[in-house]
Amino acid sequence: MSADSGCDRLPPETDQIRTALREWYEDEHRSFPWRETDDPYAILVCEVMSQQTQLDRVLDAWNGFLDRWPTVDELAAAERADVVGFWSEQRLGYNNRARYLHEAAEQVVDRYDGSFPTDPRELQELMGVGPYTANAVASFAFNNGDAVVDTNVKRVLYRAFDVPDDDAAFEAVARELMPANSSRLWNNAIMELGGVACEKKPRCDERACPWRAWCRAYEDGDFTAPDVPTQPAFEGSRRQMRGRVIAALKEHGTQRLADLGPRVRVDYRDDGTYGREWLAGLLEDLAEDGLVDVRTRSDGDRVARLKR
Structure with missing residues (x-):
């Protein structure tokens, strides 16, 4: 892929992506004194x-x-x-x-x-x-800089938007993403994202990564990157379980949690380690990402379905 086509990998919701990162950074960033001075x-x-x-x-x-x-x-x-x-x-x-x-x-x-x-x-x-x-x-x-492209930023862009491992492509996408006249906040925010959430070993859910809804790696479980050449184990991972939830809802439609659980894990037990609470956590993540709806029926049973 040419460097000029790097921006073709960005989702159409660019404004939402920018807002999500800015709000996450303002709420979650580490405090260092050099971030409090100009x-x-x-x-x-x-x-x-x-x-x-x-x-x-x-x-x-x-x-x-x-x-x-x-x-x-x-x-x-x-x-x-x-x-x-x-x-x-x-x-x-x-x-x-x-x-x-x-x-x-x-x-x-x-x-x-x-x-x-x-x-x-x-x-x-x-x-x-x-x-x-x-x-x-x-x-x-x-507040007068270009988009910063360091190792952390490359890792984020590679994983989130499938940007090829090419310096010119990284720079093109980084420039496209950065809002005008916002280099101070934006560069701090995207480097922080790579430093605490999208590390070599990712902590997407733990750090509430704001780009999970758009992230290719979060969706398919492949967290390789230019500085992370070995793909982490996918079998049994949370990414795999999320995929199974989506697949089961696509195949069977709206389901009670008690019916959905065994289709996600064969060892599912309502009160077990991989039980109702564990499944509810997966569904909560998917709901926050706009992928599923979870509701309580009049009989008190909770059901899940793909969001339309």
Whole structure:
């Protein structure tokens, strides 16, 4: 498939997809202090520190760095050996990043009079700042970035919308999805989705992934991705059971839960591990995704049917 056709994989409900992700992020995202600031200096420090380090580990180092050098001017005036020493003590790896960060601070002070450029292309003129970091700073500090495409975002797009493993296709779909003038919120949200729900081992239901209703992987149980080459076991999985519910309702129409259960699992028992409560949970997920209706009849029995 050509890169230009990547957007053909998007469902027609693009506005609903955007709204679902935005609302999920606003309700569910992890709290980090760099998400509560629009200071480009603080954001640049975070981006450089987190290039190969988990965010939870970055937190103490980031706070300590900003306590010692709270502004770009103070970092520029610092001894480079002190900056590198701090980096090494925090075990942040690749001490050249500390040197580049110090030199970038000097550039901001000397060339830009202490004010960061706001455009991603101009931010790339800073030492050690590549396209990804420049776009992240432009997005999170100035709401002036393009769609971020990192490993997490690729995994989400590959699984959810079957985007091919092609950088140009990922970038095209990411741009199409991102609402205009929303790079700060959107890029944070889609990276968070990949970081906590669509991880290498997905936690779709546990993290209430907002894209389950549209997600190809959630529907068919194949959670491979560019960085996840081995397909997780499907046999006995929740994805398989969801599929069996749909298949049984398609074949037999409206059914009592007591009749539906054995058609989903041969070991179904009303009061067992795979019983009425377990089946109700599957049906609740499918109802939230707009796939089934569940109602209580006048005789008190609950029945399920495919949503029309």
